[in-house]
Each structure stands twice: as C-alpha cells, then as structure tokens.
Amino acid sequence: IELMFYTSHQQSASKEEGYDDMDWTSDVETYPPWLRFHLGISRWELYNRKDPNLAQLTHYLATQRILGAVQKTGGTQLKLLISFPNHGQALLKPMKQSRDTETDVNLFYFSDFERHNAEISAFHLDRLLGFNRIPPVVGRLMNVTADIREKTTDHKVSRTFFTSPAGNVCFYGQCEYYCSTEHPVCGRPHLLEVSLAAILPDLSLAPRRSWRSPWRRSYSRTKLAQWEKNPNYCDSVKQTPPYSQGTRLVDLIDMAVLDFLMSNMDRHHYETFEKFGNETFLLHLDNGRAFGRHSQDEPSILAPLQQCCRIRRSTLLRLRLLALPDFRLSDVMRESLAQDPLADAAPLLSEAHLSALDRRLAAVLQVVHTCQEKHTDVIHDDLDRYDQDSLTDRNTKQ
C-alpha cells in the first residue's frame, strides 16, 4: 500500500460536529477499520479473506456509536446512510418482514421486498465461494428512537416517524415502493434488526463504472429479454467487448452462480472500479432481494452459464469442494452466519434456505456436467491474476 491520496480529503471534513478528532499517522495501525478496508481493495478482490481487519470491520459496524442517519437516494426501497464518529459510514437496510416469510408467488422479482438478512447472507456466501466481491455486511439490533429518530437531520425520514397502534415506533421515509403508512418499518417497541454494509470509497476518490448486465431481465410484466428468446445469445455476447477478452465473461458467470444459489433475480447492473479498467473484478452490490424463496429454484438465473458453457476453474473447484460431505455449503454457511450478532436472536437463514443452497449447488454442477459433455473448452484458466495492484496505488496502470 502506497501513498494514501484521500486521507487528506477525509481529514478536511473532520471538524464537523460530533466527529472524532483524527490522529491517524502514516502508520496503518492507527487507521480505523473502514479506512483499512478501503486501502485493502485490490484489482481482483474487495478484501483478502485472511486479513484480520475483516473481523475488526464487522465488529466496528456492529458496535460503533451512531452519529447520524440520512436517507440514501437511488434504488426503489428505503435505505439509510449511517455515519460513525470516526468518519466511517454504513448502508442500512431494515428488517421489513419476518426472516422466513417467503416471497408471495404473485409478486414479480422487481416488486419483492428487500431483506436485511439477505444482505448479510449474501456477503457470507460470496466470501465462502472465494469471490470476495461484496462489501462486508453485518447485522445489528438498533434502537430506532435513539439511533435514527434522535440522530437524523433528514426531514424526509424524521417526519415519517409515528407510534403504531401496538405502541411500536415506526417510520417509512420517502421512496418509490413501500414508503407509506401501510408498509412501516417498526421497532419492538424501539429495537429493530438491520443490516449494515461497509460503504465503498467515495466516488470522487475511487470512481466506479456501472455496466448493464447482458442477462438483465426485462423488468416488465409481459416482455421477454433477448437472452430469454435466443438460445444462441451468448455467441453475440462473446464477440462484444469487454466480454470478448480477458475474464469478464467468467466474472459474469461467477456472479450468475452466486445469484442462482441465493435466487437473486434482480441483478440488472454491476459495477467495476474505473481505475482498474476492464481487467478487474465485478462488484456484487445490492443483494436485498436474494433468499426470498427456498421452496423453488429459478433456473433462468443460470442462463449465462448454461448458454455460454464456460466457468472459471477456481470457481468450479470451489463449488466441487462445497459439494463434498465434509465441506457442505449448507454447513459452512450455517457456521459462518452463526458469527453474526443477529444470529443470537434467530438463524439468519432458516434450515429450508440452507438446504436449498445444497440443492442449487448440485444443479450448478449438473449444468457444468452437461456443458462438458457437449464442449471441450468449458473450464477457463485465469492468467496470473494475483498481482499486487491496489485501489490506492497511484502507479497502477489503467
């Protein structure tokens, strides 16, 4: 890690009310966990799974005193941007329904509620798959009155607070869907489960590019997308930059595997860090609509794998490992999720969701197997991707 070009920027903001004085020196040990997370972002992953800072970061998000809360714009459902005294921030998604409520069969993927436990579980799953492409997320039991109502300066949020007939403190904010008295977010009477996700470096410091997924759904009740109508759709994708070279296509297929396992149909876009150009990993942001249904799978999410018949070798090896009795995906997920603070109240994922993971993993391996019977070049070997580029290294080539 070289010169940090943005600590100065952060420090200029340090005089704001309620924030800690910063006594960060050039010694990384003095940096808060969120900053070490930012500095650890590399060309190929968001964090190193062995970095001790990972546990420090989730502990930090789960325990730090809350300084402020404002509504985060963008997206269609309510989410808050939480700030901490040492300039860290987190993206909050509230619990809106009990963890095991299955998505109504008549709801479309684009109008399903977001789930706080889906955000948490997606982070764990992505890490166990060896991707490390989701910003760390942790569960937290918050006090809506002390931590949000009394802290927020955002009138869009504060004016929607009310006490429900059951005596619970509720609010709903301002957004496109489900921001109304009929769909309140409520404490019991004050305590509310939320997910808190680490925020990425500010866009002014680390600009990102948003890419429309070639396998994006139509977001229409009636229309089909191209890839749903054309079985040879991948042929044209393969010829189109940036999918025509490098690892972008297998990156996309990694993402499809993750999404199929957790049944997330809402992956319309993905992002990359501009600094790393086209040779970099894909960010798997916004997983609130995953884990909505355990009783059913959605094979169409695997279309990129099934239509392109290609998969990264390291991903395939990891999937095969997680299908072995000793390393069963459901077992490692159960164990991993048990580390989350909210697991004390109830498992983050029910057993039905955990066993759906095993069932879906077998389905992924079956698709790979079918591909291998038809093609010879299914497995993609990466070039040496573990070079030492980092987001905060000014000398990295674009």
Place this chain on the structure above:
Amino acid sequence: IELMFYTSHQQSASKEEGYDDMDWTSDVETYPPWLRFHLGISRWELYNRKDPNLAQLTHYLATQRILGAVQKTGGTQLKLLISFPNHGQALLKPMKQSRDTETDVNLFYFSDFERHNAEISAFHLDRLLGFNRIPPVVGRLMNVTADIREKTTDHKVSRTFFTSPAGNVCFYGQCEYYCSTEHPVCGRPHLLEVSLAAILPDLSLAPRRSWRSPWRRSYSRTKLAQWEKNPNYCDSVKQTPPYSQGTRLVDLIDMAVLDFLMSNMDRHHYETFEKFGNETFLLHLDNGRAFGRHSQDEPSILAPLQQCCRIRRSTLLRLRLLALPDFRLSDVMRESLAQDPLADAAPLLSEAHLSALDRRLAAVLQVVHTCQEKHTDVIHDDLDRYDQDSLTDRNTKQ
C-alpha cells in the same frame, strides 16, 4: 306492498345488450329476488328474516351468470359492481389475503386490508343479532378471466390484468390504497373467492342520507377524537338532534355492539333512507375491515354504550339469549356461516374468531351490568315500531 314506482324505470333500461327481456307482471311472484328484496325494505329493517326471498336472493347472487363488472368508485380499496342479466347488481369485494391472516399490529384501522369473509360474516352476525340492517352478502368462487376480464368494459380494471410469475391471473384496478402490482388480486390460476353484496335501490329511487357518526375515530395517526378525551361526551350527544329523541341513540348503540363484536373500528358514517326521515333504522354498510384480529378486543368501540349507558331492550334480550349455552353466539354463527357456498372450501371464520365473539359478547353484557349498577334508565323500550311502512309505499309519512 303498494304501487311499484320504479319497475317502470328499470324496464326502460331493459333493451341494453345482454340483459334478459323482462316479463314482470303486477304479480310479485314474477319479480326477480333482487327486486323483491328492494320492495321488502321497511322503515325498521332491510329485510324480514323469515322472508323466503332471503335464501332466494343469496342463491341468486351466488349463481347468476355475470354480465358485466366495473369498478365501483368511492372508498379507498378495490371493489367492483357486478351486473346480472335480469338487471340485478352486486357489490364485489375480492379475497386479498388468507382468511386467518391477522391484521399487522402496526397497521392503523384506516389502512387495514378489507376482507371478503368479513363482509359475509358481518351480514350473518347482524341478522343473528336481530338487526337485519346489512344488505345480504354471499360468498362466490369466481373465474377472474371469464367473469371479470372478459366481461368488463371498464378500462380502469381491464388494463391492470396480468399473469403473475406463478401463472395466476391477477388485476388490481385503480384506487387510493393497495391498487398496484405489489398488491394484486389473483386467481388460482383463475378462481378467486369474492363476497357479493346485494345492491340497495338506486339513489334516484330511494335517496339516502349519510350521517357522520358522533363516535367517529380521528383517522389520524396522532389526534384523538372528542369522545376519546371527554368521558361526559354522551351528555352533549343526547341533547343534539336527531339523538335527542326517538330511537336514534339506541340505534347507534346497536351498531356499536355489532362493531365491537366483530372488532370493526372503521364506522365513520352510517346511512338512512331519506323517505323515512329520522324515525328509521340505520344501515350497517361496508364491513370489510371487521374480523381483522381475533386475539385482541378493542374496548373503545363500545364507547357509545359505555358512555351513554343505554341499550334497547330487544337487543339486550337477544344478547343474553346468545350468551346461554344452548344458543351460544359462536355456535349459531358457525351454523349460519356453514350455509355459505364458500364454507365448502374453509370455514368463513376460524374457531379463534368464533370464540372471540363469545368473549366479546360477555364483555358487552359486563358493560351493561356496570351501567345498571350506576343508573336506573339503562334499558330503552321502543315504541311500537312494527308498523307497516315500506320503502316502496308512496303513502308513508316523511
């Protein structure tokens, strides 16, 4: 029953497409059930419980071929006006949630979903209490495609039809609350449970007056109504016409007893037929928000009884009867509801709701008992109210 002043009106409309030719003579036997219902409305009740036409009317509503369906305006949630070939009409409310889903504890009475089984059950309860002030309601399993989509001429309805991810035919119409893709009304895949209520005579033939209930709730998340703040509220009501004379006050208390038993907090207005002036019964229309919760009672609904300490003798006698082991309210309700066509699928009210009725009935009698310990004039004896006025008798005094 004297001269019918509105059959001529109805007959003039008989040439419209799809309607039956009318061969009604002056012989009542040739009239369809809906017309006999209209002709049977008297000054003191909507129907006579012994009239054989009652069963014919509900059978008619439950089985007649459907000619048309348009959205009914007014109110905040979706309802349809259904028309039948012989000029009868019905008010349709669809099933929107499973029968035993309890109202969310954080929802206000004014944003709760309406229930089709509440409309049906309210009619039965009102009849068993001897009031006969709710237009007959019956359940029906309808085909949303054949009976609504293919029949409606209402674009507000037809353009909202879609096929859900589960392959069910759904629609949502246009209204203030819950008319969106996120809250569709869905068949399985075509069949939908609905309630059908007999429509009252057209307002041009039998104008009605709407009265704001003195015990109306505030319809605000924060404000209290006068009656919630002032324990002597009834003193002023008693001095205000029309409550200062006749039976209006005990009529209102009858309505409060009905509403408390079924836990309906949404009685903001009530109606009367103009023709009968102030000496007439109160219509108990719009009961879709009753029976939302069985695990809890709402004592404030009884405020009119508790604050005025007055009750009609015939009502009290009926309530006492229904508290006896041999005539237990839950038992007679169970038996009565079993007659409804939808009872074949599942009981219209769960056992939990039925036993809540017994518990609440005991609470009503306890309030009366407390009143009797404090006052002497609790029981109100009606004057002879069973005169022969009817809605269609031109000679009735106003």
